[in-house]
Amino acid sequence: MTTVAPLHGAGVPATGKPVLEVRDLRVHYDTDVGQVPAVDGASFSLQSGERLALVGESGSGKTTLAMALLRLTRPPGRIVSGEVLLNGQDLLKLDDKEMRGVRLSGIALVQQGAMNSMNPVVRVREQLLDGLYDHGIKLTKVEARERVAQLLTGVGLTPEVADMFPHELSGGMKQRVCIATATSLGPKVIVADEPTSALDVVVQRQVMVTLGRLQAGLHAAVVLVGHDMGLVAQFADTIGVMYAGKLVEVAPVAQIFGRPLHPYTKLLIESLPTLDHKQEKFVGIPGLPPALLDLPPGCVFHPRCPSVMEHCRGLAPGLREEQSRRWVACHLFPGEQVRNA
Amino acid sequence: MQPAVARTRFGIERRLTGRWLTTYRYARRNPALLMGLAILSALFLFWAVGSLMVDSSEARPLSAPPDLRPSLEYPLGTDRVGRNIFAVIVSGTVLTLRIGLIAGAVGISIGTVLAFVAGYYGGWIDAVIRGVVDTLITVPQLLILIIIAASVRGGLNVEQMGLVIATLSWTRPARVMRAQVLTMRQRSYVEVARLSGMSGPEVIFRELMPNLMPYIVASFVLAVAGGILASVGLEALGLGPLESPTLGVTIYWNIYYSSLLHGMWWWWGPPMLIIVLLFVGLFLVTAGLDEWANPRLRKRI
Amino acid sequence: MSDQIELRGVTKVFGGGLFERDRNVALEGVSLTVATDRPAITAVAGESGSGKTTLARLLLGVIEPTSGQVLYNGKDLRKMSRDERRQFRREVQPIFQDPFEVYNPFYKIDHIFSVPVAKYQMASSKAEARKLVHGALEMVGLRPQETLGRYPHQLSGGQRQRAMVARALLLKPRVILADEPVSMVDASLRATILESVRRLNRELGISVVYITHDLTTAYQISDNIIVLYKGRIAEAGAVEHVIRDPRHPYTQLLVQSIPQPKPDKRWSAYELEAGTAGRAGSTGCKFADRCPSAMQSCWDTVPPLYQREPHRVASCFMYRDVPIMDGNDVATVFRQPARRGPDAAAAAPVSERA
Numbered sequence: 001m002t003t004v005a006p007l008h009g010a011g012v013p014a015t016g017k018p019v020l021e022v023r024d025l026r027v028h029y030d031t032d033v034g035q036v037p038a039v040d041g042a043s044f045s046l047q048s049g050e051r052l053a054l055v056g057e058s059g060s061g062k063t064t065l066a067m068a069l070l071r072l073t074r075p076p077g078r079i080v081s082g083e084v085l086l087n088g089q090d091l092l093k094l095d096d097k098e099m100r101g102v103r104l105s106g107i108a109l110v111q112q113g114a115m116n117s118m119n120p121v122v123r124v125r126e127q128l129l130d131g132l133y134d135h136g137i138k139l140t141k142v143e144a145r146e147r148v149a150q151l152l153t154g155v156g157l158t159p160e161v162a163d164m165f166p167h168e169l170s171g172g173m174k175q176r177v178c179i180a181t182a183t184s185l186g187p188k189v190i191v192a193d194e195p196t197s198a199l200d201v202v203v204q205r206q207v208m209v210t211l212g213r214l215q216a217g218l219h220a221a222v223v224l225v226g227h228d229m230g231l232v233a234q235f236a237d238t239i240g241v242m243y244a245g246k247l248v249e250v251a252p253v254a255q256i257f258g259r260p261l262h263p264y265t266k267l268l269i270e271s272l273p274t275l276d277h278k279q280e281k282f283v284g285i286p287g288l289p290p291a292l293l294d295l296p297p298g299c300v301f302h303p304r305c306p307s308v309m310e311h312c313r314g315l316a317p318g319l320r321e322e323q324s325r326r327w328v329a330c331h332l333f334p335g336e337q338v339r340n341a
Numbered sequence: 342m343q344p345a346v347a348r349t350r351f352g353i354e355r356r357l358t359g360r361w362l363t364t365y366r367y368a369r370r371n372p373a374l375l376m377g378l379a380i381l382s383a384l385f386l387f388w389a390v391g392s393l394m395v396d397s398s399e400a401r402p403l404s405a406p407p408d409l410r411p412s413l414e415y416p417l418g419t420d421r422v423g424r425n426i427f428a429v430i431v432s433g434t435v436l437t438l439r440i441g442l443i444a445g446a447v448g449i450s451i452g453t454v455l456a457f458v459a460g461y462y463g464g465w466i467d468a469v470i471r472g473v474v475d476t477l478i479t480v481p482q483l484l485i486l487i488i489i490a491a492s493v494r495g496g497l498n499v500e501q502m503g504l505v506i507a508t509l510s511w512t513r514p515a516r517v518m519r520a521q522v523l524t525m526r527q528r529s530y531v532e533v534a535r536l537s538g539m540s541g542p543e544v545i546f547r548e549l550m551p552n553l554m555p556y557i558v559a560s561f562v563l564a565v566a567g568g569i570l571a572s573v574g575l576e577a578l579g580l581g582p583l584e585s586p587t588l589g590v591t592i593y594w595n596i597y598y599s600s601l602l603h604g605m606w607w608w609w610g611p612p613m614l615i616i617v618l619l620f621v622g623l624f625l626v627t628a629g630l631d632e633w634a635n636p637r638l639r640k641r642i
Numbered sequence: 643m644s645d646q647i648e649l650r651g652v653t654k655v656f657g658g659g660l661f662e663r664d665r666n667v668a669l670e671g672v673s674l675t676v677a678t679d680r681p682a683i684t685a686v687a688g689e690s691g692s693g694k695t696t697l698a699r700l701l702l703g704v705i706e707p708t709s710g711q712v713l714y715n716g717k718d719l720r721k722m723s724r725d726e727r728r729q730f731r732r733e734v735q736p737i738f739q740d741p742f743e744v745y746n747p748f749y750k751i752d753h754i755f756s757v758p759v760a761k762y763q764m765a766s767s768k769a770e771a772r773k774l775v776h777g778a779l780e781m782v783g784l785r786p787q788e789t790l791g792r793y794p795h796q797l798s799g800g801q802r803q804r805a806m807v808a809r810a811l812l813l814k815p816r817v818i819l820a821d822e823p824v825s826m827v828d829a830s831l832r833a834t835i836l837e838s839v840r841r842l843n844r845e846l847g848i849s850v851v852y853i854t855h856d857l858t859t860a861y862q863i864s865d866n867i868i869v870l871y872k873g874r875i876a877e878a879g880a881v882e883h884v885i886r887d888p889r890h891p892y893t894q895l896l897v898q899s900i901p902q903p904k905p906d907k908r909w910s911a912y913e914l915e916a917g918t919a920g921r922a923g924s925t926g927c928k929f930a931d932r933c934p935s936a937m938q939s940c941w942d943t944v945p946p947l948y949q950r951e952p953h954r955v956a957s958c959f960m961y962r963d964v965p966i967m968d969g970n971d972v973a974t975v976f977r978q979p980a981r982r983g984p985d986a987a988a989a990a991p992v993s994e995r996a
Contacts, residue, residue, distance in 0.1 A: 058799065201857075228901065230901035230903045234905075235901075253905045254906065258905075268830060269903070273858045273859055273861075275885065278862060284830050529744040536702070536704075537754070538732075552748050
């Protein structure tokens, strides 16, 4: 397997050690008919303050990967191998208690539909303080009030919201409360799994701008999981494209959209509808994503690839550095296999 | 497993793998269901073999010398009035089960129909049915049954026992299924069916009923188990069909003749054992079906 | 007058009655005609709570308006005879959003085809039915061998959605109501499904009402668009005008907020709203509390639909100097496509676009 050298997003200078480094992560699902490789050897790294977006369609493994970063994989899923290094510490080697301590304070999660899993009989104030208390932080009543007000204004809500119940808030407001909860302990990495998919376009923008501001303030890194290419274009620095459990391309956002290399990425970008002019024809990607139980041999994309070569059926291409800061897993771009020192 | 080929409606051949394969695999994963079915099958075997060995006339008094301990000729001995207990148990198991089945079947039929009508049509029909069900559920069942059974002149026979119990056994299934119907009514496929030209009753039968099968079956099994318990309760009090050798009536005779004090374990032991086995078997099957009907309880995909 | 579904001054209120608290005005005073002789694709766009789903259900005849009328070919739906109703049902068909919920998990996919074929007596023999179904599937790019005879969970979301489109095709309706047909489908498959819907319109002459919150696909696929906000029409007209040059402040807000897949064109800095609740009981424009250009009159009365150009109206007092739209029917400002209906002999040239 190829190991990847630290990768930096566009405009984010390589300032020393990455805050998050994932090496050859594998997550499998146990089913009656065998193991399904939901995530098959993902490797990437993030600098502080960098925004990485993991995009892919259903079944690509992006949500599984995001959950695995926080060790929230539930049976029948199982992290099989790999390393997840948060500031050098391998999260996969921690015991449950230690991991609970790291979650929220080191690495936090904002989930799709998080707003629907807020406790309906608990006021916003308590939900915000819950995480803090759980991590052993003691506050006097006055301090707690101030902290809550601070967290709420940080996400653009008024302090009065603290006394409300979740059902009194709109979807966007609830999601912002969830972001406030997630960032309450100043984590170094924020994982956001489709945080705005249930929200309207206007609210979505508010929520993403809020997230971006908070993240910049904390100088935290963000791993955004999504399938909306427009959204990631607006938000991310770096894009990682996933297909059938594998990372097939990682590159700065401008290059992914301007000059996509991997055939899948290319087709994906071309299929996006535009507001510039009316299109004569709508182009999709022919065929279907493979069933993970029955992956094609060699490159997983080869049955649908317009540039397929004989080579592709036999050998799976690993992620290789095609030029500085760009990685592609495709035989069209032999590149150089980079080994980690 | 040999894949069978079937011609579907529009001429496409499809292997019969889907549903059967999943069922087989599922049975392996659901121990409750398997155990329950195993117990019930064992009881069935017992009855089948037993009825080859003895016939029901031997379950009547004076068919054998009384007070005999178990021996080769009389595997479970005889009781105080000369019944061959082995024959009693063999016939009794079936009779008790029959009572339970009648109670269960009638109860489920009434309950399902009312549940569908209430759940699908809503409005005042629903309000009325719901009111009746909720009221009857709070009523102590055994008490009412005792009153009913005691007021019937000349005692009850087996079928009548079943019907008496059925008068109350429909309430719980009705409630459970109404809730399910309410949920399913919202589903888009119901709307699609209506827009495809189906009428209300048709939607109930063709769209909703098949998906409710797990609940109907589970409720049925539970109703049978409940019916058996209720019948045993009534019979032990002497309100059952005293001429029939049902398990509950056997217990009544045990009490009447103080078999416990006389140490006639071969008389009081077997009926209790069979009742316990029947009930546990039915209960395990219900629990197993519950798991099937409610995918959230499943531990694996 | 003939060949159309019409909403005339329709208002729909949910709740209310004895217990006043949950009264929700889903749609208010909407008049719209969907013509079938000149089949166009009309988009109804709005966010959640805009009333677009309610509009769809009214057009389908699944719910009844609280006031106003829903007419099909001039006849009020509530007053139709059984046969007329059947005809209506057959000619107006839906495509729903969720490609899983629409299938009864107990039955194979064939069920959604076999039921209408039987109920509407569309085929006189099994062989004929088979031909119809196969043809419909092939038209949406599905292979009958791979689709029929399977259970819904054995197909992908995209395949299921395409099968729904095939079902709509099968019935050869006059109008298809597509309620967010691609929002739950992967990006790569959206294009295929949208292309099928477009073909339905161009080749079979079926009118499509495309309900969505995604303005980009609405722009691409439709000829005309209605933008709803909290139950009222904010702006309507030819899609080129409304989307590329929006005039109503709400439409402008919407279009600005669309995340475009262009890293060099990022969202500009945006004033965060502190999550306001609207002024309760206001009788005016529903957007007033969020509008940067709100004036006193906006709170008092609902602005009528002002018509600045032949093919666009906007409900905003900023345009009070221009004339109000003639009549009530918003469809009068729509641009008619050159395509003919299913009754016309040949398909019109595709080159003329809205």
